[in-house]
Amino acid sequence: MSARQPLHPGALLTIDLGAICDNWRALKARLAAADCAAVVKADAYGLGALKVAPALYRAGCRHFFVAHVDEAIALRPALHPDATVYVLHGPLPGAEPEFVVHDLVPVLNSLPQLTAWRELACKLDRQLPAILQVDTGMARLGLSPQELDVVTDDREQLRGLDLRFVMSHLASAEDQANPANRAQLERFRAALARLPVTRASLANSSGVFLGADYHFDLARPGAALYGVAPVAGAPNPMRPVIRLQGRVIQTRIIEAGTPVGYGHSWIATRHSRIATVAVGYADGYLRSLSNRGYVQFDVIRLPVVGKVSMDTILIDVTALGDDTIREGSLIDIAGPDLGVDELAAHAGTIGYEILTSLGNRYARAYLGG
Ligand SMILES: *Cc1c(COP(=O)(O)O)cnc(C)c1O
Secondary structure: OOOOOOOOOOEEEEEEHHHHHHHHHHHHHHOOOOEEOEEOHHHHHOOOHHHHHHHHHHHOOOEEEEOOHHHHHHHHHHOOOOOEEEEOOOOOOOOHHHHHHOOOEEEEOOHHHHHHHHHHHHHHOOOEEEEEEEOOOOOOOOEOHHHHHHHHHOHHHHOOEEEEEEEOOOOOOOOOOOHHHHHHHHHHHHHHHHOOOOOEEOOOHHHHOOOHHHOOOEEOOOHHHHOOOOOOOOOOOOOOOEEEEEEEEEEEEEOOOOEEOHHHOEEOOOOEEEEEEOOOHHHOOOHHHOOOOEEEEOOEEEEEOOOOOOOOEEEEOOOOOOOOOOOOOEEEEEEOOEOHHHHHHHHOOOHHHHHHHOOOOOEEEEEOO
């Protein structure tokens, strides 16, 4: 998880823990009575779970979600015992005792997971904590309607379990006008009415913005904590969290007609100045940004020209004065004025993928927290 710091990095990644904590507080403020968890799976969306989660703990967060048990085992010692670490995937068959040993709470997604966890509780002769997930219209994780029938017809199914929450996950929450949201909410309410649990959790980042009906007792935001816009097509209320600055390693002047980069996919139409920056697709600068991406120097937007290579991108810096960009200059690849959502739009993806693709060749600096 904690990548070693490169001694001679081609780029600097600055992660603002204070902004992440402010984003958590802003989400919590929208929730009124409900509590606010933090989803820190995939190494806190690429930003470093061992830095992010303790900072959020100090801000008041007590519920942390990861996807894999290994992520949880790595995170658990970094948090105070009064924080709860939940594992979204639940236990793989045979891995149940690991959850007990490491004080982790599984999300139980299927009857086999529920059965194995109940049998362990019975064997240990103690109540074991769990979240039960029901699928309300995503067909990904959680009890199917048929499995839910089995559980509600036979209350013995939940014996020995300390059910903390019943949860579900929204498929289209960022699209506020989508009727699928309301349909999932209705199915979730119907499932809750049949289960003996009073506490519930439905909203991800975008779900927080769907209104109080979706808040229940615990929201589970991830992306919005890290500055990704939670509502499609609306201004982003979250603070930006990352700044990525790439280093220029060479500049050159080329004449009109000179082809640039792999496959000669860009040809200069004028006398041009080209800068080579030491960030490529191996660093998470997606190849789909070839001839489509922008970087920024001061307030000037500069286009990526030619194909993104594994270790480099080429930038047309003709718009700047001759000596402005030199070997060693830093150019903003992402930052407050060039957000992850904009970068994602240029790349034809979502901010989540931009963040989780960030490579481990960057020098990382953490601010605040
Ligand atoms: C990843 C995930 C979240 C967080 O989603 P965001 O859209 O990043 O806020 C919440 N709940 C579940 C089940 C998830 O898998």
